[in-house]
Amino acid sequence: MTRSDVSAPHSLPRVANHLRNQVLELCYRHGGHASTAFSCVEILVALYHGGILRVDPSAPEDLDRDRFLLSKGHGETILYAVLADLGFFPEDWLWTHYRSGDHRLGGHVDHQTPGIETTSGALGHGLGLACGLTLAARMDGQARRHVVLMGDAECSEGSVWEAALFAAQWGLGRLTAIVDRNHIGSLDHTRNYLALEPFAAKWEAFGWEVVPVDGHDLTALDKALSPRGEAEGKPRLVLAETVKGKGCRMMENDPIWHVRPVTDDVIAQCREDLTWTGP
């Protein structure tokens, strides 16, 4: 469970593109929130393939593992694709079990899936849960990290700010929250209903160390998410500026794609957009 155990950094953009294609195919076959997943592809690749998280696909319940919580549970397809790619479960599960009614790969993330810590989909849960996990680690004298990925629209939930107050009060330095700042909720741009700006200043005012980052830049993400080794201190908020629907032009920054299914009339264009053109 060291960072060198996983893929070399230069291949990460290619991995991200591969996984984005898998998300597209999953959503085309079985439904799912494609644009929600697309905005956080690089974040998850940086965490898992980039080796930020110390996790072991052959021992997903290892006590020393870092804990990752996908609080924005509507982005389940990209987490499933990542976990399958790393071998937490067979890749064919993606095509045979996603939303098939057998609990292996649920419609939103489910704690029964190997490699997934907690059920999500009801928003505003992950940060508070991570506070508990971090307290437990402190009492047990364990050095693991705890990383939570939230959506920006999820930060409309008051529970997020309850947890933000708590984490700062108790100096939870081993807790890192990432906000996927894609600017769109389930129906509209956040600026049109509950504007979040000045967003970074809000987190700073709540006692967090705020690290702004381009959420699609794998190198920048690696730097922003790297461990500091501090047990106590300020919790860290990585404010990842992203594009909802990133990769498929028709989806990018268009709120309707949070729920619009990937249908026969658009799949060809989406596949073409995701054709790998990188190095």
Add this chain to the structure above:
Amino acid sequence: MTGQPKILSQRKSKSEPRQAPPPGERLTTSAMIASLADGDTPTTSAPFGKALADLAKTRADIVGLSADLSKYTDMHVFAEAYPDRFYQMGMAEQVMISAAAGLAREGFTPFATTYAVFASRRAYDFICMAIAEEQLNVKIVCALPGLTTGYGPSHQATEDLAIFRGMPNLTIIDPCDALDVEQATHAIAAHQGPTYMRLLRGKVPRILDRYNYSFELGKAKMLRDGADVLFVSTGLMTMRVLEAAVTLEKDGTRVGVLHVPTIKPLDTDTILAACGKTGRLVVTAENHTKIGGLGEAVASLLLTHGVAPTFRQIGLPDEFLDAGALPTLHDRYRISTLAVIDQVRGWL
């Protein structure tokens, strides 16, 4: 917040049922929050807090959390004994429940306390999805269940059982007295799984040691038997019906009392057997709205199994209740001992 028994006790002796003050005589505000004990009934102070602190001596996994209500949920006893294992979460029930779930995931046994209204109404989604769905070992222990405060609807959890009964995986306990609270605290700590317990706090009456009784999770216990009326009761209403039984016996009415401290899972075998004895009136009694609590649970059970005694419910009305002194309110809403006696006499 400690009790002022003289205000609550309008009686000259313990054999005399409690009653509301005469018209025109107004109880002081302190009667809104006073102990449920009258002057003659022995009490135990903070039975939950003491039991939890006692458990923690040998259970390093037990941690305490409270949403800024430790003193008023008797959690302060634990907090003072084990400050390193106590978290004052502030008035933030959602993060309290989420953090408790996180602690439980890592093998701790969190006891989280607040008032029943806040756990059931505000934190429901968090209890449901973070704790119950994953069957996490969190104990939610809540003061002011039903009508145990005179502070009005904001603090009166008259529907908490109805709210929680629909939640899969959740065990629900409504203890009667200090002995029940103590033993139930130990029992739920030994039980693996999410649990909601209604809490009587402060100076809590201690009456069940007069009976051959011990708390067992999931078990209903027959405290006394009688051929004419069977009370199926839970929580503090078991105290009331035991008092009512004494008076009704003087009328020549033979009264049984089946105490049901575990609301879910219900002890169906014992309840069916007791209610299946022909010829007696079955009366459920609960400190809770008649909707969705013990009464409807028992009614559904009996109907499903073709057991059809004459059946009546004692409980709170489907209303937001008034603020005022508790004895006045218990009489007004028909859960005082006198009101119980009155209702049963009317049904016989």
